[in-house]
Amino acid sequence: MIDFQDISYLKNGNERQKSAYQTLIKYQIFEKLSGFNPLLAGTIPIDIDIPESDLDIICYWQNVTDFIVL
Known part of the structure:
Protein backbone atom coordinates (compact mmCIF):
# COMPACT_ATOMS: atom_id res chain seq x y z
CA MET A 1 0.00 0.00 0.00
CA ILE A 2 1.23 3.50 -0.83
CA ASP A 3 2.26 5.74 2.06
CA PHE A 4 0.68 9.01 0.96
CA GLN A 5 2.48 10.84 3.79
CA ASP A 6 5.73 10.45 1.81
CA ILE A 7 5.64 11.89 -1.72
CA SER A 8 8.63 9.83 -2.88
CA TYR A 9 6.22 7.28 -4.38
CA LEU A 10 5.65 9.82 -7.16
CA LYS A 11 9.24 9.32 -8.39
CA ASN A 12 8.27 5.91 -9.75
CA GLY A 13 4.80 6.81 -10.99
CA ASN A 14 3.51 7.86 -14.38
CA GLU A 15 4.97 10.87 -16.21
CA ARG A 16 2.54 13.30 -14.60
CA GLN A 17 3.38 12.01 -11.13
CA LYS A 18 7.11 12.23 -11.83
CA SER A 19 6.66 15.80 -13.02
CA ALA A 20 4.62 16.65 -9.91
CA TYR A 60 -3.66 21.31 9.12
CA TRP A 61 -3.18 24.48 11.13
CA GLN A 62 -4.02 25.47 14.66
CA ASN A 63 -3.27 29.17 14.26
CA VAL A 64 -4.56 30.63 11.01
CA THR A 65 -2.22 33.62 11.30
CA ASP A 66 0.83 31.34 11.17
CA PHE A 67 -0.52 29.73 8.02
CA ILE A 68 -1.40 33.01 6.33
CA VAL A 69 2.02 34.48 7.09
CA LEU A 70 3.66 31.56 5.35
Whole structure:
Protein backbone atom coordinates (compact mmCIF):
# COMPACT_ATOMS: atom_id res chain seq x y z
CA MET A 1 0.00 0.00 0.00
CA ILE A 2 1.23 3.50 -0.83
CA ASP A 3 2.26 5.74 2.06
CA PHE A 4 0.68 9.01 0.96
CA GLN A 5 2.48 10.84 3.79
CA ASP A 6 5.73 10.45 1.81
CA ILE A 7 5.64 11.89 -1.72
CA SER A 8 8.63 9.83 -2.88
CA TYR A 9 6.22 7.28 -4.38
CA LEU A 10 5.65 9.82 -7.16
CA LYS A 11 9.24 9.32 -8.39
CA ASN A 12 8.27 5.91 -9.75
CA GLY A 13 4.80 6.81 -10.99
CA ASN A 14 3.51 7.86 -14.38
CA GLU A 15 4.97 10.87 -16.21
CA ARG A 16 2.54 13.30 -14.60
CA GLN A 17 3.38 12.01 -11.13
CA LYS A 18 7.11 12.23 -11.83
CA SER A 19 6.66 15.80 -13.02
CA ALA A 20 4.62 16.65 -9.91
CA TYR A 21 7.35 15.19 -7.72
CA GLN A 22 10.06 17.24 -9.44
CA THR A 23 8.01 20.42 -9.07
CA LEU A 24 7.29 19.81 -5.38
CA ILE A 25 10.97 19.08 -4.71
CA LYS A 26 12.30 21.97 -6.81
CA TYR A 27 10.21 24.54 -4.95
CA GLN A 28 10.53 22.79 -1.56
CA ILE A 29 6.78 22.94 -1.09
CA PHE A 30 6.53 20.22 1.54
CA GLU A 31 9.51 21.59 3.45
CA LYS A 32 7.91 25.04 3.53
CA LEU A 33 4.60 23.57 4.69
CA SER A 34 6.14 21.05 7.10
CA GLY A 35 4.69 22.74 10.18
CA PHE A 36 1.20 22.16 8.81
CA ASN A 37 1.30 18.40 8.12
CA PRO A 38 0.93 18.71 4.32
CA LEU A 39 -0.66 15.86 2.39
CA LEU A 40 -0.85 15.68 -1.40
CA ALA A 41 -4.43 14.93 -2.39
CA GLY A 42 -6.55 14.91 -5.52
CA THR A 43 -6.44 12.97 -8.74
CA ILE A 44 -2.74 13.04 -9.64
CA PRO A 45 -1.50 10.99 -6.67
CA ILE A 46 -4.03 8.22 -7.33
CA ASP A 47 -3.51 8.18 -11.11
CA ILE A 48 -7.00 9.26 -12.20
CA ASP A 49 -6.06 12.76 -13.32
CA ILE A 50 -7.28 14.54 -16.41
CA PRO A 51 -5.39 17.22 -18.36
CA GLU A 52 -6.97 19.99 -16.25
CA SER A 53 -5.97 18.39 -12.93
CA ASP A 54 -3.77 20.33 -10.54
CA LEU A 55 -1.90 19.57 -7.34
CA ASP A 56 -4.00 19.76 -4.19
CA ILE A 57 -2.27 19.95 -0.83
CA ILE A 58 -4.21 19.53 2.38
CA CYS A 59 -2.76 21.29 5.43
CA TYR A 60 -3.66 21.31 9.12
CA TRP A 61 -3.18 24.48 11.13
CA GLN A 62 -4.02 25.47 14.66
CA ASN A 63 -3.27 29.17 14.26
CA VAL A 64 -4.56 30.63 11.01
CA THR A 65 -2.22 33.62 11.30
CA ASP A 66 0.83 31.34 11.17
CA PHE A 67 -0.52 29.73 8.02
CA ILE A 68 -1.40 33.01 6.33
CA VAL A 69 2.02 34.48 7.09
CA LEU A 70 3.66 31.56 5.35
